[in-house]
Amino acid sequence: MSSETADMLIKEFMRYNDNFAHFTWIGGEPLIREDSFFQEIMDSSKKHNIKNLRVSHSIQTNGLYSPERFDTLKKMGFKIGISYDGTPDLQASHRVGGKNAEKIIENIYQTKRNAGIISVLTKKSVGREKEIYDFFKENTTFARVNLFAPTGKGLAHEKELIPSIEEAKSMLLNFYSLWREDNSPLELRPHREIVRSFFTGFPVNCEYSAVSCYKIFGSDSKGDIYTCSRSIHIPEMKLGHISEGLDKLVDSKPHQKILERYLYLKEKSNSPYFHISCGGCPVEAYSHTGDMMNLAFFSGEPRDALFREIEKDLKNDAKRKKLERKAGII
Numbered sequence: 430m431s432s433e434t435a436d437m438l439i440k441e442f443m444r445y446n447d448n449f450a451h452f453t454w455i456g457g458e459p460l461i462r463e464d465s466f467f468q469e470i471m472d473s474s475k476k477h478n479i480k481n482l483r484v485s486h487s488i489q490t491n492g493l494y495s496p497e498r499f500d501t502l503k504k505m506g507f508k509i510g511i512s513y514d515g516t517p518d519l520q521a522s523h524r525v526g527g528k529n530a531e532k533i534i535e536n537i538y539q540t541k542r543n544a545g546i547i548s549v550l551t552k553k554s555v556g557r558e559k560e561i562y563d564f565f566k567e568n569t570t571f572a573r574v575n576l577f578a579p580t581g582k583g584l585a586h587e588k589e590l591i592p593s594i595e596e597a598k599s600m601l602l603n604f605y606s607l608w609r610e611d612n613s614p615l616e617l618r619p620h621r622e623i624v625r626s627f628f629t630g631f632p633v634n635c636e637y638s639a640v641s642c643y644k645i646f647g648s649d650s651k652g653d654i655y656t657c658s659r660s661i662h663i664p665e666m667k668l669g670h671i672s673e674g675l676d677k678l679v680d681s682k683p684h685q686k687i688l689e690r691y692l693y694l695k696e697k698s699n700s701p702y703f704h705i706s707c708g709g710c711p712v713e714a715y716s717h718t719g720d721m722m723n724l725a726f727f728s729g730e731p732r733d734a735l736f737r738e739i740e741k742d743l744k745n746d747a748k749r750k751k752l753e754r755k756a757g758i759i
């Protein structure tokens with residue numbers, strides 16, 4: 430992405446917005462751009478923030494860049510998230526260029542727990558939950574686990590990597606119990622956010638909330654705007670170019686489909702948890718079935734099993750108190 434496109438995006442999103450803006454700089458690999466590009470982003474943010482919005486920026490990187498670079502970017506104000514699948518062998522078998530796993534670990538150690546870690550859970554991660562969780566605990570205070578749901582080029586590895594429904598369920602439950610029993614300050618997502626939604630009634634994670642999904646947009650490197658950064662290979666999910674202005678793109682026909690899908694799936698759903706699950710990610714549904722109006726692959730039983738377990742825990746006073754603390758309610 431050129432500095433001009435980044436500036437145009439920041440300017441327009443901040444003009445349109447009245448609340449807060451969060452920008453995630455994501456790849457490919459965003460750090461192929463030099464630090465001066467990221468300084469320009471921060472400068473644009475200041476320059477265009479005429480409404481005094483709350484603004485934050487994060488970068489999701491493959492972790493192959495030097496810890497000094499992470500320090501520089503953190504000083505500029507970026508949060509850093511490193512994609513790392515929890516153990517060297519999992520990293521090596523999941524990723525193109527996985528041979529660099531040792532280098533990434535070294536860089537994670539050097540960040541001294543100052544970077545978040547984002548891990549993808551595949552069929553190969555089943556039974557390795559404790560190992561992965563312990564790695565998080567030692568090396569970060571913020572981690573996210575995402576079930577492997579192939580979109581775009583990832584579809585080529587679907588058979589080999591996608592967990593079955595039962596495997597997905599056991600991983601979600603195992604991570605939940607590891608986090609629930611843990612007294613360290615580690616924030617594990619999406620589990621923390623899911624527990625929080627039981628107290629607030631309002632999920633914030635986009636894959637559990639059609640409203641959050643509707644409020645997120647993706648841009649490709651040319652400034653073409655899509656419903657999400659995960660849909661930039663799907664022509665039906667393109668909204669237009671940023672130069673047309675967000676007044677035209679927000680709530681346009683392809684954008685409205687996110688909320689239409691929610692209403693359609695809600696009508697058909699028998700799940701008592703649909704209001705905090707919402708049918709899952711529309712891009713995943715599209716990738717699996719060719720139609721975004723379907724449920725996402727993991728949106729049924731794996732999640733419902735987790736919701737049932739949380740609901741059961743909330744009936745126990747001691748566990749409820751602990752979950753309130755862990756979810757940041759009290």
Ligand code: SF4
Pocket residue numbers: 635636637641642643645656657658659709710711712713
């Ligand atoms: S399309 Fe999927 S990943 Fe993107 S914002 Fe919506 S739920 Fe999240």
